[in-house]
Amino acid sequence: MPQTPDRLSVSGLPTTHVRNMFMEALIREAVEGNTKAFGALIEAHQDVVFRVAYRVLGSQDDAEEATQEAFLRAWKKLSRFRFQSTFKTWVCQIAMNTSIDLLRKRKRERFFKPQREDKERETWLSQFxxxxxxxxxxxxxxxxxxxxxxxxxxxxxxxxxxxxxxxxxxxxxxxxxxxxxxxxxxxxxxxxxxxxxxxxxxxxxxxxxxxxxx
CATH class of the missing domain: 1.10.10.10 (Winged helix-like DNA-binding domain superfamily/Winged helix DNA-binding domain)
Structure with a gap:
C-alpha cells in the first residue's frame, strides 16, 4: 500500500511543501523591502517566538518585549538569511539570544533595585x-x-x-x-x-x- 502523504492541496502537492514554498516567497518579498510580506511572516511565527521568549524569561511583559525586539532584529538581518534553515528556526534563535540579553539586563536591574512582587509570576505559576x-x-x-x-x-x-x-x-x-x-x-x-x-x-x-x- 502506498504511503499517504500530508494533507493534499488543490494542486496535488503536500500541504507542507506548499507552505514551505509560500514562506520562501514571503521571505524573498520581505528581503526586497515588502513590509506586508514581513508582517505575514510575523503573524505566522509570533506564537512560537513568544513561547521561546516566555520560557527563557518567565514574564509575559518581558516576553512580549523580547518578541518585538526579536522581530525587529530579524527585519534588520533579513538580507543575511540564506535559506540554510527554516525561517522559524532562524527567528527562534534570534528570539533566544534576544531573551537571554534581556534576562541579563533584568538581573542587573534587580541587583540595583529592591525586589518587588511581580504579578507575572502568578501567570507563570498558574500553569501548575x-x-x-x-x-x-x-x-x-x-x-x-x-x-x-x-x-x-x-x-x-x-x-x-x-x-x-x-x-x-x-x-x-x-x-x-x-x-x-x-x-x-x-x-x-x-x-x-x-x-x-x-x-x-x-x-x-x-x-x-x-x-x-x-
Whole structure:
C-alpha cells in the first residue's frame, strides 16, 4: 500500500511543501523591502517566538518585549538569511539570544533595585494548577510552586527553555530541535542535564525549607 502523504492541496502537492514554498516567497518579498510580506511572516511565527521568549524569561511583559525586539532584529538581518534553515528556526534563535540579553539586563536591574512582587509570576505559576480543595493544601501547593519558580530562575537559560518546552509545553524532541535550531541529540543531552539540575535544586530547596520549618 502506498504511503499517504500530508494533507493534499488543490494542486496535488503536500500541504507542507506548499507552505514551505509560500514562506520562501514571503521571505524573498520581505528581503526586497515588502513590509506586508514581513508582517505575514510575523503573524505566522509570533506564537512560537513568544513561547521561546516566555520560557527563557518567565514574564509575559518581558516576553512580549523580547518578541518585538526579536522581530525587529530579524527585519534588520533579513538580507543575511540564506535559506540554510527554516525561517522559524532562524527567528527562534534570534528570539533566544534576544531573551537571554534581556534576562541579563533584568538581573542587573534587580541587583540595583529592591525586589518587588511581580504579578507575572502568578501567570507563570498558574500553569501548575492545584486540585487540592482545602486552604492548607492550597498554601502548601503555592509554596511548592514558588520553589519550582525559584529553581527555574536559577537554571541556565539554554537548559530552562528545553526543559519547559518539553515538560510544560509537551513538545517532542524533534519539535524542540526545529524550534531552537539544534540537533535532537543536543535536545536530549540538554534535557537530561536540565532534569538532573532541576531535581537537585528542588530537593535542596525543599531540604532547606524543612530544616527552617523544624
Amino acid at each position: 494548577p492545584s486540585s487540592e480543595p482545602g486552604p492548607e493544601q492550597q498554601l502548601a501547593t503555592q509554596q511548592e510552586l514558588k520553589r519550582i519558580q525559584e529553581v527555574l530562575d536559577a537554571m541556565k537559560p539554554k537548559h530552562r527553555v528545553v526543559f519547559c518546552l518539553r515538560e510544560i509545553d509537551g513538545l517532542s524532541y524533534e519539535e524542540i530541535a526545529e524550534t531552537l535550531g539544534i540537533a535532537p541529540g543536543t535536545v536530549e543531552s540538554r534535557l537530561h542535564r536540565a532534569r538532573k539540575d532541576f531535581q537537585h535544586r528542588l530537593n535542596k530547596l525543599a531540604s532547606k525549607a524543612g530544616s527552617h520549618g523544624g
